[in-house]
Amino acid sequence: MITTTDLTKVYRTRDREITALDGVNLHVREGEVFGVVGQSGAGKSSLIRCVNLLERPTSGTVTVDGQDLTALAGGGNRASTDLRRARSRIGMVFQHFNLLSSRTVQGNVELPLEILGLTGRERSRKALELLDLVGLADKARSYPAQLSGGQKQRVGIARALAGEPKVLLSDEATSALDPETTRSVLQLLRDLNRQLGLTVLLITHEMDVVKAVCDSAALMKEGRVVESGTVAELLSTQGSELARELFPVGGRPSSEGRTVVDVTFHGETTTEPVISQLSRTYNVDISILGAAMDTVGGKQVGRMRIELPGSFEDNVVPIGYLREQGLTVDVADVAAAPEDATDATEAVDTTGAEDTVDKGADGGTDGEAAPAAGQQTARAEEVAK
Incomplete structure (x- = not known):
């Protein structure tokens, strides 16, 4: 479902270059929950932002659901029509929720539906369905300031599902939450993975997240994937660094x-x-x-x-x-x-x-x-x- 090939991302400043991704090869199978773990600065967030081309890779390719997104990017800074269409099938959940404080919960979920051109009635029906799916049907008319951190993240997940994506990207979605709320959000992601057939790629520095929901995992260091495989394979691999980190x-x-x-x-x-x-x-x-x-x-x-x-x-x-x-x-x-x-x-x-x-x-x-x-x-x- 998601494949990166020799993916490189170099950030250039006036006097130096910083290599965030250094030839990353990754394969996420359809319908699995795949976790990418590593310390701060390992390149995890750059990787997930390159998957939907919020960051343009310096070189290499990104293929999602059979489409080479890097070929759709075009030469300019603005996304092409084809790339925007492809992105609509890729949902993303952010660490800090990124909700609009001036909109109600329902209004936040309707935002991507507005961009997709749905009518008001269609937007309202779809948003309420999604809020019910994430357990927030009773909060539709509330504002973000009235919600807990876990509830805000659930709104973010509902918004990410608005375009009926096949892929859901999660960038440290639970790192700002307390342990109990983290468990409930992770369970929600796992439930959505099973109910909707979603392929989930999540970025985390918490090994407990991998143990809780991931089918497969990769360990990143200094912009490279140094180890990857199913969790079961990693645990049965002699010398596995990720297995030592997990347990x-x-x-x-x-x-x-x-x-x-x-x-x-x-x-x-x-x-x-x-x-x-x-x-x-x-x-x-x-x-x-x-x-x-x-x-x-x-x-x-x-x-x-x-x-x-x-x-x-x-x-x-x-x-x-x-x-x-x-x-x-x-x-x-x-x-x-x-x-x-x-x-x-x-x-x-x-x-x-x-x-x-x-x-x-x-x-x-x-x-x-x-x-x-x-x-x-x-x-x-x-x-x-």
């Missing part, structure tokens, strides 16, 4: 000469006691340094950081066993904990910590994060319990 787990080895491994559980492995089986099978002491579990795309996914005694060469067989069980295993490059931290670790009451973390790793919790085990070492027979 960060901490913890350092208790001393030198130990191997720290990050294990990702997905699919059926989330309900299997794999760590217990490993300890029992190879009679190996395992320290659980940290663990987390969450739901992605309706499926449980977990990550755990464990410590194995000895060097990597000493643990080739146990690590191979984990991979044979369908787990994604990455050897973490972390420094040993400082010696003066040992006493503090030993002073923590770890009663029952083993059981809690084992449940978190093996799917026994309801999607809650399992607490870190404070570098507690579990002998084979204890973990087996």
Whole structure:
């Protein structure tokens, strides 16, 4: 549905050039929710504005629904008639709502319908339908100043849907909202994606947004896409930076000469006691340094950081066993904990910590994060319990 090929955007000032996009290749499939994540300055907003040609790319192509928008742009600064027509099928939701304070909620939704030339009766009917769709039918005659942030964003979404777009672009649409409101807006986007068959491309710096609604994701750094794929693929890819960002787990080895491994559980492995089986099978002491579990795309996914005694060469067989069980295993490059931290670790009451973390790793919790085990070492027979 959306494809960018070698997309480049260079901003030129009097004395220098700034490359915001550096050969970006991206493909968003029809009907999916695709998230682009990255830190500020990574080029995310430039990318989404180039997708509908609010920003003209310096080079490269943008194809939306089979149309090469860059070929429709023309040579001047003003959009051609063909480009304006193509843009009408691409809705956009902005971070700061961009509502007209002098217009009612209904009036804001009717604005693009006016531009499209619909009659007053048609505009009114369509606007009220859209407001009902986003849950604001009772706010039609209110003004933006009378609405909460979440309600304003819902108006922005209704306005973006006015042209019956096939594609919806969202530029940090939830970054100005509180967590609860963010969840409701994201759920609305997911519902619209399913009900209307919308393809949604959203820009965010929040990993929770990707976990909540995205089918696929891409990580941007310094104007480049460094990693992309479906969320399921990324979580099962060894060494995936985006997977580490989605499920960060901490913890350092208790001393030198130990191997720290990050294990990702997905699919059926989330309900299997794999760590217990490993300890029992190879009679190996395992320290659980940290663990987390969450739901992605309706499926449980977990990550755990464990410590194995000895060097990597000493643990080739146990690590191979984990991979044979369908787990994604990455050897973490972390420094040993400082010696003066040992006493503090030993002073923590770890009663029952083993059981809690084992449940978190093996799917026994309801999607809650399992607490870190404070570098507690579990002998084979204890973990087996």
